[in-house]
Amino acid sequence: MAEADERMRHTEEVMGTVVSFDLRHAPTPGLRGALTRAVRLLHDADRVYSPFRTDSVISRLRRGEVRRDTVPPQVRHVLELCETAHSRTRGAFDVWADGAPDPCGLVKGWAAERAWRLLREAGAADVCVNAGGDVRAGSTGVWRIGISDPRRPGHLLTCVEGRDIAVATSGTTERGGHISDPRTGRPARGLLSATVTGPTLVWADVFATAAVVLGAGEAHEWIASQPGYALLTVSDDGSVRASRDFPPSALTAE
Numbered sequence: 336m337a338e339a340d341e342r343m344r345h346t347e348e349v350m351g352t353v354v355s356f357d358l359r360h361a362p363t364p365g366l367r368g369a370l371t372r373a374v375r376l377l378h379d380a381d382r383v384y385s386p387f388r389t390d391s392v393i394s395r396l397r398r399g400e401v402r403r404d405t406v407p408p409q410v411r412h413v414l415e416l417c418e419t420a421h422s423r424t425r426g427a428f429d430v431w432a433d434g435a436p437d438p439c440g441l442v443k444g445w446a447a448e449r450a451w452r453l454l455r456e457a458g459a460a461d462v463c464v465n466a467g468g469d470v471r472a473g474s475t476g477v478w479r480i481g482i483s484d485p486r487r488p489g490h491l492l493t494c495v496e497g498r499d500i501a502v503a504t505s506g507t508t509e510r511g512g513h514i515s516d517p518r519t520g521r522p523a524r525g526l527l528s529a530t531v532t533g534p535t536l537v538w539a540d541v542f543a544t545a546a547v548v549l550g551a552g553e554a555h556e557w558i559a560s561q562p563g564y565a566l567l568t569v570s571d572d573g574s575v576r577a578s579r580d581f582p583p584s585a586l587t588a589e
Contacts, residue, residue, distance in 0.1 A: 345370060349377045350385070350443055352467030358454065359461035359476060369457030373450040373464075380446035383410065386437045397435040416537070417441055423538075424545035425557060429517035444469055444503060444540030451536070464536075469543075471536040473499035485527035485569050492569065495532060495582045503539040504530040505547045506569070516548045525550040526568055532582055533564035542566075551576055 343358035343366060354377055360366055385391045392410050395401045403414065417430040417438050430438045447466035454462045455473075463472035472478035480502045484492035495502055505514060506528030514523045529546035531539045542564055546554035551568045558566040558578055565581040 343367075343370065345374070347374050347377065349374075350381045350446065350466070351387070351439075352443070354447065354450075354467070355465045356450075356454075357463040357465070358459050360459055365457060366454075366459055369454050369459065373453050376450050376453060377446050380442055380449075383407075384413065384438055384442045386435075386439065393436055393438065413438055413442065413445065416445065420538075420541045420545075423561070424541065425549070425553075426518050427516070427545035427548035428541050432515070432517035432520070440544050441537065441541055443467070444501075445537040447471055448501070448536040466536075469501075469503040469536060469540050471501045472497065482530050482567070483528075486573055492528075492575070493567070495530075497532070497582060499534070500532060500582075501534065501536040501539040502530065502532050503536060503543040504528055505540075505543040514544060514547045518548075523548045523550075524571070526554075526570055527573075528569045529554060530567040531558070531564055532567075533561075539564065 341361040343360055343362050345356045347354050356370060358366060382388065383392050386393050386397060388394060392406055396403065396406060414436065420428045420441055428440065430436050430440065443466050447464050447469065448471055451462060451464040451471040461476045463470060463478055470480050472480065477496055477498055480495045481491045482493050482495065482504060484490045485506050506526060515521065516523050526547050529543050531543040531546065533539045542561060546566055546568065549557060551570050554568065555566060555576060555578055558564055566578045567581050568576050
């Protein structure tokens with residue numbers, strides 16, 4: 336493992352958030368090049384999928400300038416992933432809720448996962464990608480990932496440790512009550528936050544958003560049907576609940 340001052344670190348403003356890269360490796364030309372490609376991948380995802388960019392493929396699709404069957408294959412693939420997400424979450428995740436596609440809730444985790452895998456394939460055995468608090472880390476060394484406490488801004492609720500892990504949190508900590516229930520059109524109620532751990536960031540991110548919509552009772556029952564994924568929730572009344580297989584360090588809050 337590289338010494339602390341040899342680690343490669345980079346932060347990038349993209350996709351409406353800040354994405355940070357931490358590689359436990361001394362800089363090499365190959366890894367520098369891979370990091371450049373990983374950053375470019377995130378910007379490419381923003382250019383293609385952001386509904387806030389008038390020139391993106393998604394914005395053109397929303398305006399009816401292109402059809403779903405004529406967009407690039409990768410865009411069709413992401414839209415198919417969104418349909419799978421709708422099915423896997425009992426309708427709690429729906430990018431077509433307002434009649435026009437908005438895949439932002441899936442694309443951030445999907446793109447960060449792809450960036451992480453690009454770095455791994457380039458030889459970075461110990462790498463962490465943090466996309467606005469949604470984290471993909473691994474895998475030869477142990478990574479310790481803090482989870483914010485929605486009841487106490489600026490404090491940690493707990494930390495999760497793992498060698499090959501994705502951790503995603505949705506809720507009110509960073510952006511307030513921005514999550515709506517696509518089944519009713521009303522703001523989701525009952526949970527301050529939901530954190531999901533699992534083997535991939537794309538699904539951990541989707542499942543965390545869905546859990547906020549489903550509420551603690553249904554979300555904890557539902558997550559048991561998603562192999563490899565576990566859930567930690569903080570309810571409006573301040574109560575904390577962890578699924579049985581949530582990482583064992585979960586309830587060691589500061």
